[in-house]
Amino acid sequence: MSIAKTYNPKEAEDKWYQYWMENGFFRSTPDAREPYTIVMPPPNVTGVLHMGHMLNNTIQDVLIRRARMQGKNACWVPGTDHASIATEAKVVAMLKEQGIDKKSLTREDFLKHAWEWKEKYGGIILKQLEKLGASCDWERTKFTMDADLSESVIDTFIKFYKAGYIYRGVRMVNWDPQGKTALSDEEVIRKEVQQKLYYIRYQIKDSDEYVIIATTRPETIMADAAICINPNDERYQHLKGKTVIVPLVNREIPIIEDTYVEMEFGTGCLKVTPAHDLNDYELGQKHNLEVIDILNDDGTLNEKAIILVGEDRFIARKKIAKQLEEVGQIEKIEDYKSQIGFSERTDAAIEPKLSMQWWCKMDELAKPALDYVLSGEVRLIPDKFTASYKHWMENVKDWCISRQLWWGQRIPAWYNEKNEWVIAKTQEEAIQEFKSQGKPAERIRQEEDVLDTWFSSGLWPMSVFDGVRNPENEDFKYYYPTNDLVTAPEILFFWVARMIIMGHNYTEKAPFKNVYLTGIVRDKLGRKMSKSLGNSPDPIELMEQYGTDGVRVGMLLSSPAGNDLMFDVSYCEQGRNFANKIWNAFRLVKGWETTDSPATAAPKTAAQWFENRFNQAVAEIDEHFKHYRLSDALMTTYKLIWDDFCAWYLELVKPAYQMPIEQETLETVKNFFQKILSLAHPFMPFLTEELWHDELFGQRDAKDCIIVAPYPEIAGFNENIIKEFASVQQIISEVRNVRNSKGISPKIALPLAINATEIDYSKYQDSIIKLANIEELTFVKDKVAGAVSFLAGRDECYIALANNIDIDAERERIRKEIEYLQGFLVSVDKKLSNERFVANAKPEIVENEQNKKADAEAKIKILTESLASLG
């Protein structure tokens, strides 16, 4: 027989994933069992697997596998998001490479290309998740633009419109000049940018005087509608009622007064550009100013700018600055840092722009969604996010839901030739509606805009079960609301809040009970992993190198919920080593020959201990899972297997070299082995399945797989047995320590005498002899002269080392220990003699202090006697 010395994951991974699929273990259909449901946060179709997905989906898979083993009907629904702006940008770029301009295509032709692109690349990320071992029900895979999901979106739009939540209006929006679409506030990322602050002179009409304003955007002076000063500003009283001339274009604009202007900033004079700044827009409304929009949709200047028409705004900025300088209108230029908005998807600098858009009113919708979280009906994990959720929900603004794109669900609004509009699901219904309103119903056309992607993702937990269109269907009634949602805190508002809003509006229920918010995967230096930094390892390569189980363990080892994960490949190494450890434990057991002779006492004692210890660990693990402390659950499993099972239990029962093991003992070992494999399975699915099927554990039916094996249940355990064995472990460690510090080889057996007053070690006799390599173990009632001694609890142990013993060193060691114990005793005494302590502390605390005192006193007595006996 030859089994590889190290675990080779490759073969096992392909084999078992295939096998699980073929046997339908990932499938879920409603039945009598309790459901356990997770909907996967749908990755963008444009996405490729990155470390964030790895973390996210590993967590989900651990949760779903554990639930499945616990006998629940586990259903994990995968899918992808159409990600309208990101995908459209990708497709546009691809077409450009082929020499095709989007503008030259009809909407239909463009969409044909987009769907082709989606079919070709959209599934990549899901394929990659298979490698991770994701046990999703792939037959339920959904896409946010599947016909039924799209219809759900349209239905929801109409429902919300009828309920008065959706309106159309001209507002200032965040305009993405690259995507050429409006964005919601949440899609704008603010970054601090080093800019220039230009001080520009505006000549006062019919005068040689100037006012100087400070701006970061000189290219917008052509859109200026006024200059604004604070009416309380002493310096500018003389300007009231005057007008000034905009440089270069020589247009006359008024000087207005508003306390909005900060006197301290810049020169205290503000140029008001209503078309290109939200605050200026509001000022303009208040003071009835003209709105001059000088920008095209792509961020270039239009003819209203008069000069530099067709130039991009950033180029225009530089050119204008130069021109102003040439005509002497620039007073000075300062360096200046300020926050600029960028498109989350295209990274283009956002332009505030006035435009007609569709909006979703949020205040009313937000309230119940906030209550779910505040009442605890929806639990955020960790709950520190509740505060920011609350803040956001209480300050939420209306949501711009229209996008000037083609890829997405087209808004079901219809216009007649007079530009009047109605909301209707189909053209026929629209015509009816127009007619019933007595309006012209000929030549009607549909709204060009599509809906924000998040409008459809908000429905995801419902729409994957077709719960929007058909709430009475069996799947929806069975699986909804789902149990856990695992996602990144960055999309708490984007997505989680909106799912709760939409879920509430349809079902009066939140779509999930727990929201586990993962951290951000960072590199060792704490930098966010990103493609542009090139600091993100390729997950697929990692899995090739360390094995999928190793990487899963690595991801989980140091990622408590909500904490960022400082990722380093050494975690994967640790995971791989752990897999290898289990593999080798298996090799050991696999290699044993058996005998029919009955089991001796020692392995039975060991089994008794391990069983109790195992049950204790299972209880701890359960507790960790209840609190979503996955890394702690994993660490408890890790230590149970590595320390308790391998280092202690297997060493205890391991037969002597080339000796057989009793059949009875082997059966017990195999039984435990399968139990620890079951515990490990959610974390390490492949290795555990591979070992599960080895003939060592007997013939198995085709469906007898660990993926559906029962997860160890909580059982009682005897703490005394665990404590007692801890003393045994201590004795063994102390003997090893003595050996180590005296440079005695582990091969040399030593004599050991124990003066047991507390614990009856007789049933552990053989275990101690074996693991501490004891030549002769005796139980004594008196001091053993000329021996190295140590305490295990209050039991003193002696190793007679004959002439090898250094009496002086022994004396010194014991003296130090007594000294320490006495110091300890003093502090305990101090507590106990403090009346206020005895009066105020809980009785069990006081009792405990008394025990500590008694224990220390007993130890001091023993050690003092030992010291005396040394002479």
Next chain:
RNA sequence: GGAGAAUUAGCUCAGCUGGUUCAGAGCACCUGCCUUACAAGCAGGGGGUCACUGGUUCGAACCCAGUAUUCUCCACCA
């Protein structure tokens, strides 16, 4: 500018309502071992005035206040 969080061993983190163990784990480190499951291993070991300063308390890593540093989220200062 507002809000929240963090600061515990070289690193990453536990420490659940203040009091079982003079502060724990994993990794890393040091020493000795290629012992016939595993050197991706075995045995043993060292290492922290719990950021700082005060306060509350019989008792503080834990509660309170302030300081420092770091992070995250939100926000329209040109």
